[in-house]
Amino acid sequence: MKAHLSRRYLFSASHRLHSDSMSPAENQSTYGKCNNPYGHGHNYTIQITVSGRVDPKTGMVCNLADLDVFIEREVLARYDHQNLNTLAEFAQEVPTTENLCVHIYEIVQRGFTLAHLETVGIEETMLNSFEYAGEKEFTAEEDLRGRGSKPQKQPDKRQQL
């Protein structure tokens, strides 16, 4: 008997969207007010969805307390009340919520072994939300059809996970 379980967590952080590979004018036209050099902040909501067999003894996919402890230690402690641009993963990468989704997915995928990770979703505001399910890179053809934004990480790295 397989079920999906989703849990939401909140954290607050600041960021600035800026790419060194673009000119100041390109940065401004691409990121708009998010390019403000002083940064700005959000209350982020993460939604972690895991799946697995419902253990007949406990009635659980996995113990929520274990998931809470893991997310608190590995995700919230890392990102809550931080300036995302100062973190190692964003030294070379723009801290968009798309990229943040991929990083949190990788953290949970690598470290949480008590259930299968399905998706990581992040709401940046009430109006913007992002979801990552660990898919491989879009093909060139799919990119031409305009399916979403292409993550900036190297494809070979993600596929090894």
Added chain:
Amino acid sequence: MLYLTRKAEFAASHYYHNPEFTPEENRRIFGKCNNPNGHGHNYTLEVTVKGEVDPRSGFVVDLKQLKETMHREVLDAMDHRFLNKEVPEFAQQVPTTENIAIAIWRRLANKLNHAKLHRVRVYETPDLFVEFYGEE
């Protein structure tokens, strides 16, 4: 194929306890949910059905009928109840949100005319929900 979702709310109490576990194991695994006096939640149920649009009615499913079925099969049994003591499925099973979603699926799956049950989603709180797609 179209998917249609109907929401409903119910309030119920429960506690987590497995008689096969020792008291210490029950406390360790279930934490504060093991309090035998129970505690309660406002649950939100989302039932998603799928089907083709009937060319005459324009419906995937008769919403009134779906609502009545959800009330008869689920809400009448679970709303304002102590799940462990008043809902037969939980006499032998811990009433976790996982098991509640499975129980609701089984109560509804064969009771829907025309449309097919696609997903049962149960929110225990706004920050926690379980989805069951009928996968055995």
